[in-house]
Amino acid sequence: MPTAGPARAEPFDAAVTGIGMVTAGGVGTPATWERVREAAGTAAREVPELAGVPVGFGCVVPGFDAAALIGRRKAWRLDRSNQFAVAAALEAVADAGLDPSGWDGARVGVVLGCGLGGAGSWEKQYDVLRETGPQKVSPMLIPMLVPNMSAGYVAMEVGARGPNLVTATACASGTTAVGTARELLRSGACDVVITGGTESCVVPSISTGFSQMGALSERHDDPAGASRPFDSGRDGFVLAEGAAVLVLERSGDAAARGARVRARVSGYGASGDAHNATAPDPEGAGAELAVRAALADAGLEPGDIDHVNAHGTSTPLNDMMECRLIRRVLGDRPSVTSVKGVLGHALGAAGAIEAAVTALTLEHALVPPTANLDSQDPEIDLDVVAKAPREGEVRAAVSNSFGFGGQNAVLLLTRA
Template identity: 45%
Template sequence: MERRVVVTGIGLVTPVGIGTETAWKNICAGVSGIDTITRFDAGDYAVKIAAEITDYNTEDFFEKKEARHLDLFVQYGVVASRMALKDSGFAITPDNCGRVGVITGCGMGGLPNIEKQHNALLNRGPRKISPFFIPMVIPNMASGNISIDIGSKGPNLTLTTACAAGTHAVGEAFNYVKNGTCDVVISGGTEAVICGLGVAGFSAMKALSTRNDDPKTASRPFDKDRDGFIMGEGAGMIVLEEYEHAKARGAKIYAEVIGFGLSSDAYHIAAPPEDGEGAVRAMNNALLSAGVRPEDIDYINAHGTSTSLNDRGESRAVHQVFGDHANKIAISSTKSMTGHLLGAAGGIEAAFLALSITDQIAPPTINLHEPSPECDLDYVPNKVRKMEIKVAMSNSFGFGGTNGSLIMKRM
């Protein structure tokens, strides 16, 4: 008998709030977490806005000495995982720790620390490089430190598939629980690369919005005036658990994960195919994995980055996959509020998907005032929608042409 997989815990550290209750309340209220950059002096930069986490205090979660050796992306991941595990009510013990895994997604690792240590090397010489430099910045230090923090001794993996990393991590966690490798996996994504080098790099690609004079309206997925994405930071972690295991301990269940699909565009390192062909295959593979029909999908949390190419390609892909049913699906991009958390995006959006199913609510796509002619679907503009959501999907597409789609359903 195939094992079923359910979401029993959620932890969120986001630009719209720390903690699931706060973040979800603000998402449903259409609150934007985007503002002028404070992390560094962006005065000479073309892009001066980002979705920073401004209410995070390291000392609320870590001792000073410990925090000095943990990059911010690692801290966010550890904190979100602690929240998710506490929310699940599951206790890791010496008897069960070998059946508990950690699988995280991360796009770029400790980029701000790379920038900082490189400056130290150039200005003060090699003796000024911290011995903690390498262990602080490599992407798998999030999953490694989470495992150490919570005491899990099962699989410990990190996927670095750009903006699809969080979704791929949750999808792999789903497979590990489904196939019996683990009973519980803490999974999601974490990222913290708002620094001069990161902003300058994406800006050089012309990928970021330059709506510096009005940050709150800068992220406008599917709108005709969209001009690029907004860099965000944070972490979203969920606890995936085998259903009978969760049921036996009386766990709260948010939703059941039923499908995961992935694909490659094999087209371009940064641009999707105009017809969204790779996204089409990822969504179709997820539907096949879940054993549901296209017309069973009620809601999609879109990748929806607010870039011209992505929003057009995703809209075309949805039309191809769902046919006449496409116009009946509620679709929203929570990136309109959180910005784009890169490797962490799929983690927080998987959490939002589970919460949408639990509360039977489709969050809004804010700043959508005049849809682009090539984006002609129901994007839940500007206001939260109470609706029946039995089955829902979340999409993530990353540089390198890597795609992932998750499907969850109401229990």
Template identity: 45%
Template sequence: MNRRRVVITGLGCVTALSESVDELFTALCEGKSGVSKIESFDTSLYPVHFGGEIKRFDVTEYIDKRESKRMDRFTQFAIAGAISAVKDSGLDFSKEDPYRVGVIVGTGIGGIKEIEEQHVRLLEKGPNKVSPFCVPRLMSNAASGNIAIQFGARGPCFAVSSACASGNHTIGEAFWNIASNRSDVVITGGSEAALTPIGLGSFCAARSLSLRNDNPPAASRPFDRDRDGFVLTEGAAILVMEEYEHARKRGATIYAELLGYAATDDGYHITAPLPDGEGAAMAMKLALADAQINPQDVSYINAHGTSTELNDIAESTAIRTVFGEYAYKVPISSTKSCLGHMLGATAAVELIAAIKAINHSVIPPTINLDNPDERCDPKMDYVPWTAREAKVNIAISNSFGFGGHNACLVVGKI
């Protein structure tokens, strides 16, 4: 069977830096940080007092207030991102076969805020006071389902949940869905709203987070020897993907083409990656093979780059395994240095950053990279601190998650 070409025609986001994709990319290229003190709950008893919190989000700018009350915060982010992405795409769903329109949106954790709030009600007021909307709010597929309702999409609709690799797995599933002629359009991406008391407390207990309370914007430090953990962040990123001829016939603006995708698992440890990065390397190799390109064809790597010791070292090793000597020539950056880690949404926002790098011929930097970790090989080009003008024809975006999940996307100029 001939594989159909898949392109990206719409982009939307809700992040700690901006709810505008263009403003987000500008902020990333300017090296701005979206990390600040948490204001939505009291963190005085926590060892960490900061994160990538979205402070001025108003869901009623996108949907009716009554409708929004039936959604957890992660679903609200997702539907806001989807409305922006669909508007950007120019699609008119009244002209589409609804059974050829899919929605696949991932999340690592789902409606954790709803679980927390309803658990308090259960303990304080009893089971009869638990909200009848609890399950529809907390379920991981709530974002996909609500987006499908919003646009009348009746094609494949489901969620993918694979920790921090959720976004890439989700976009990969959308890619295959269109490439194999199951859908013409898929709304896809990821959303997360785990910056809650139990969410923050859980990652604090795991000792995963940076403790740099005195300087939050400097806390996310991928590939830097002075890193001390990642920064927990919330938000969503949604893309509209279409079959190439479908997009071309309607005169759509095409941002880029998704060329390849692959996924593997380390089969090693529930939180730690394989030290030699073998699983991550295989995901990159298979994605490049799926795209039918050579490593030397890649112009830019948007790294997973979490600002954790194990991930940074394993990913650097994996890149050297795949790219050989070219690993010292290809620009690599981690936009998590600016945004922090959006868990199940992070891969989608990073793919958007890679697409914008292709469109604008600018590579966003890795900020806070003052003292490169020798174990990450400082001879590699991590684009420290300052954005770089460069022609980007093909980019890859890596995402690796707890559970050993590895997923890589290859995107190219159309």
């Protein structure tokens, strides 16, 4: 057996020069950031499409007009998850001040995360097949269904001809994508990478599947209070949809063109629990490997971390595991928040949404509160921000993501 690990790579910062978001908090980064800062309960409501299934509420994107945002002719061919990805990517590229008509597309990559792909389209077209026969099934079913098309459609929209892929690590997919994108910059394979995650699975089959597992909150009489990470009364997560896209560049390239840098992705770590298909390792041993790898990658120590954007699903097992992990590795100094209290759990997009919020936290020196944290679980002895945003300098932050199959992915972001 080897006695030493591989040599540590030189620290590498990827500049976040653009952010685009489509979430249950609203369409566009300003709308989502404002909703997360307010933390006025969960952005959940009864969803007509979920009528008749055990849990009929979820966090859906309000007022999303795909035709207006990406064009009617494009919109009808795309699954809703792909529509989200394209809309968020267009916002992010514009926010970065980049003009796709003038870049070398061969040097621009796209890496997005997606856990389930076009579940809504699959479900709808299966109903068509069952009720009216195969002749009525859309010829666009497969392009709407397969997860890789989110990256494919984004590339088509902006002329990105570099590496193009989708990561699927369950609820860690968006975080895995951002970490992978950073490696493409570090290796020299790309000069710009459009990265993040997308998901739209607030549909009967997916909601029922999670409900049958006992994973969803059953606060039918209070959807706005249903997602409550770290609270004594938490009883499961709230299913959500959305997307977030970040534009990453090498720091030197961003500086050379005078770009605004919102934050930097300075470290990334990934690991597996090798424990259980759906339950996390109770002590977070696998997740700890990912956190420590992100710290080592950034060349930072645990005491350097000021803030943790937690996975914080509002499930009894995950929140307790994450508490033990944070206490053991980072201590009790960092402030902690979970935006799932507001936005719900967007599965494969969650890590990307949380990476974007972490970047905004660093940029604005403001930690958004955890919604619905009325009575913090006494066993969760962390400094969880609640009730109101907390102002103050945040120099380095960790964003955690964990998924089924024991997938763990952690980003370390630093202030620009």
